[in-house]
Structure formats: structure tokens, C-alpha cells
Amino acid sequence: MYIAILGRQPALGTAELERVFGGHNVSPLAPQVVNIDTDNFDVQRFGGVLKAGKVIAEVNRNDWHQISQKIIQHYSDEWSSFGGKITLGISAYNLRVNARDVQKVGIVLKQKLKKSGVSLRLIPNSDLALSTATSHHNKLGLSANKVELMIVAGTNGKAIIAESTGSQNITAYAKRDQGRPKRDAFVGMLPPKLAQIMINLAALPNDADHQATILDPFCGTGVVLQEAVLMGYAAYGTDLSVKMIDYSHENLQWLDDSFRKQFKVRLHPGDAMTTKWQQPIDAVVGETYLGQPFSAPPSPAKLEEVVKNCNYIITEFLRNLGSQVKPGTPVCIAVPAWRDKDGRFTHLPLIATIARYGYRPHEFMNVSQNDLLYFREDQIVARELLVLTKVD
Numbered sequence: 001m002y003i004a005i006l007g008r009q010p011a012l013g014t015a016e017l018e019r020v021f022g023g024h025n026v027s028p029l030a031p032q033v034v035n036i037d038t039d040n041f042d043v044q045r046f047g048g049v050l051k052a053g054k055v056i057a058e059v060n061r062n063d064w065h066q067i068s069q070k071i072i073q074h075y076s077d078e079w080s081s082f083g084g085k086i087t088l089g090i091s092a093y094n095l096r097v098n099a100r101d102v103q104k105v106g107i108v109l110k111q112k113l114k115k116s117g118v119s120l121r122l123i124p125n126s127d128l129a130l131s132t133a134t135s136h137h138n139k140l141g142l143s144a145n146k147v148e149l150m151i152v153a154g155t156n157g158k159a160i161i162a163e164s165t166g167s168q169n170i171t172a173y174a175k176r177d178q179g180r181p182k183r184d185a186f187v188g189m190l191p192p193k194l195a196q197i198m199i200n201l202a203a204l205p206n207d208a209d210h211q212a213t214i215l216d217p218f219c220g221t222g223v224v225l226q227e228a229v230l231m232g233y234a235a236y237g238t239d240l241s242v243k244m245i246d247y248s249h250e251n252l253q254w255l256d257d258s259f260r261k262q263f264k265v266r267l268h269p270g271d272a273m274t275t276k277w278q279q280p281i282d283a284v285v286g287e288t289y290l291g292q293p294f295s296a297p298p299s300p301a302k303l304e305e306v307v308k309n310c311n312y313i314i315t316e317f318l319r320n321l322g323s324q325v326k327p328g329t330p331v332c333i334a335v336p337a338w339r340d341k342d343g344r345f346t347h348l349p350l351i352a353t354i355a356r357y358g359y360r361p362h363e364f365m366n367v368s369q370n371d372l373l374y375f376r377e378d379q380i381v382a383r384e385l386l387v388l389t390k391v392d
């Protein structure tokens with residue numbers, strides 16, 4: 001059993017975990033924390049997960065004294081003859097304690113271990129939980145002597161103690177985002193984390209014998225293609241703009257060189273409304289045309305015009321795609337949704353009638369369609385994720 005600490009928009013993390021592990025294996029534990037019933041969990045594959053941990057104990061009552069005693073007893077025994085220095089961080093989630101209470105557990109443990117001749121470096125807590133950056137830079141969870149304990153008070157009244165198995169590699173994400181040779185602020189590049197989430201939402205089996213192909217029909221600078229090949233898939237990108245195909249080509253060449261690997265990629269220009277794609281296409285993942293960017297909410301007339309335009313392009317794309325992919329093909333696309341000054345969204349009309357174009361929306365157990373929106377507080381154009389399956 002694992003726990004996952006979810007990112008800024010927890011519904012997105014919950015959704016990708018549901019798609020990969022099955023809805024019945026993912027259960028909410030606390031705000032921003034879920035339990036996952038699995039024997040294996042690689043945090044680096046999940047854009048919506050900040051930290052992962054293997055559950056080592058469950059405490060029946062959500063009582064800090066009992067929890068802290070359990071930790072001190074368990075680790076002073078387990079580490080009493082540890083060879084070498086231990087680095088320890090402790091993070092508490094959803095508990096009614098303060099950072100000093102959390103730190104105190106580490107201090108008592110450090111004193112006990114000192115008596116056994118074992119040296120422990122305790123990472124200071126300025127908050128209840130260590131930030132992802134602190135966990136990452138201290139390499140917590142990545143070796144036996146670098147440990148992060150994660151204590152979560154569940155909404156069911158029980159508490160879970162887990163040992164971290166790693167946190168998001170923010171250095172690698174920054175390289176895959178800002179390190180790429182070709183970027184284009186105008187097309188609005190997708191953050192690599194969101195590309196990973198979308199690929200996971202497509203829930204394509206990862207079979208080493210038959211490398212599945214992911215098509216991005218609006219590939220832009222190639223972020224989805226990049227994340228797809230890094231996750232072991234073959235990538236196929238098309239875009240209306242020849243310049244974007246060149247950018248994707250250069251970025252993927254850079255990826256080949258950086259990872260010293262020959263990734264399997266196909267690229268060519270094409271209008272998503274009319275292109276005839278090459279087969280095979282095992283899944284479709286992409287960020288469609290989002291319309292023009294706005295720095296302030298547009299007038300009602302302008303909004304109507306942009307919604308109409310985007311709705312037309314994306315509907316025609318879905319029709320064209322639907323005539324070329326097999327029933328059962330998973331499709332995860334990011335489409336625009338516009339936020340007004342009160343935080344209300346205008347959605348694309350096609351979402352309500354998606355069945356007409358031959359697609360069935362996926363039903364999640366813990367997440368509703370309205371939660372699948374990715375945006376920052378200052379953004380007018382949000383990305384709405386549609387998780388679909390092509391039907392007959």
C-alpha cells in the first residue's frame with residue numbers, strides 16, 4: 001500500500017492515479033492525499049503527485065502522542081545498529097499539531113540513537129511538511145540512509161505512517177521545460193507535468209513487446225511527444241504550422257542527444273480537421289487549439305466569437321479523428337475553458353454533446369468533469385481535460 005501527496009490541483013492527480021491503478025484501488029485519505037493499493041509506485045511517472053510513500057504502519061487513533069511514541073520506538077530499534085549517518089525529515093499532513101511538535105519527534109529520536117552510537121542529521125521543519133524542493137534536494141526516500149517519514153491523519157480518524165519513496169524531480173522537470181532549445185510563448189507550451197498527467201489519463205498499456213503509439217494532432221513544440229517517449233511510447237506529432245513541426249523536430253533531437261537514446265518519433269504538418277494520419281494510432285493525447293490568449297476577461301461578443309471558433313475547429317478535429325481510429329482508442333485532450341472575473345467558467349458547447357461525435361467520456365470514482373480544469377489564478381484561458389474513449 002502506498003500513499004501519494006498530490007499537487008496544487010489534487011483532482012488531476014487523483015484522476016491520473018485512478019486511470020493507471022483503477023478507480024477502486026485509489027481512495028482519498030485526506031485533502032491532497034490518497035491511498036493506492038499497489039505493490040509498486042514510481043513517483044516520477046505521475047505529473048500530479050508531489051511525493052509518494054510506502055505505508056509502514058496505521059495508528060488506530062489519530063492521536064499525536066501515540067503516533068510520535070510509535071515512531072520513536074520503531075526507528076530507535078530499527079536504526080540502533082545502522083552503519084553510517086542517517087538523514088531524516090518528517091512531514092505531517094492534516095494533523096492538528098505545530099512544526100515544533102513534529103521537529104521534537106526527530107530530536108528525541110536523534111538523542112536516543114546517539115546513545116547507540118548512531119548519528120542522525122535532522123532536517124529542520126519550518127512547516128508541518130517539508131516542501132517538495134527540500135525533499136528533492138536532500139534526496140529523501142532515494143536510499144536507505146535518507147528517510148522522510150510522512151504522517152497523515154486520515155479523514156476516517158486513523159493515521160498512517162509512511163516512508164517516502166521519492167518526490168517530484170523538479171530539476172529534471174525544469175530541464176525538460178526551460179532547457180529545450182525551441183520554445184514559443186505564443187502557442188502556450190504545456191508544462192511537462194501536465195503532459196504526463198494527460199498521457200496517464202489515456203491509460204495506454206505499457207507493453208515492451210509492442211510499443212504503443214501516441215498521436216498528438218496539435219503537437220506545437222512537442223511537449224506531449226517528449227513526455228510520451230520518455231514514458232516508453234512511440235510518438236507521432238502533427239500540427240498545422242510547419243514552424244511548429246520544425247520546433248518539435250529540434251526539441252526531440254535535443255532530447256535524443258540529452259538522453260543518448262534513439263526515441264521513436266514521426267512528425268509531419270497537417271490540419272487536424274482534414275489530415276489523414278498514418279497508422280498505427282493507439283492513443284490520442286494533445287492540447288488542442290486554445291484560441292487567442294487573454295490578459296483580462298474578453299467582452300461577451302469577443303468571448304462568443306472565440307468559443308465558436310474553437311468549438312468549430314475541435315469538433316471538426318474529433319469528427320476527422322473518429323473516422324480513423326479504432327473503437328476503444330483512448331483520447332485525452334486539453335480544450336479551452338474561459339474564466340470570468342468571479343471564477344465561473346464558459347465551457348465549449350461540444351462537451352455536452354460529445355456522444356454525437358462517437359466518444360464516451362470516462363467516469364471517475366472520486367473526480368467529476370468540473371474538477372478536470374488546469375489553470376493558474378491569473379489565467380483567463382484554462383485547460384479543460386476531456387478523457388474519452390472512441391466508441392462505434
Ligand SMILES: C[S@@+](CC[C@H](N)C(=O)[O-])C[C@H]1O[C@@H](n2cnc3c(N)ncnc32)[C@H](O)[C@@H]1O
Binds near residue numbers: 223244271
Ligand atoms: C496550444 S498549442 C499546443 C502547444 C503544445 N502542447 C506545446 O507544448 O507546444 C496548439 C497548437 O495547435 C496548432 N493548431 C491550430 N489549429 C490547428 C489545426 N487546425 N490543425 C492542427 N494544428 C493546429 C497550433 O499551431 C499550435 O501549435
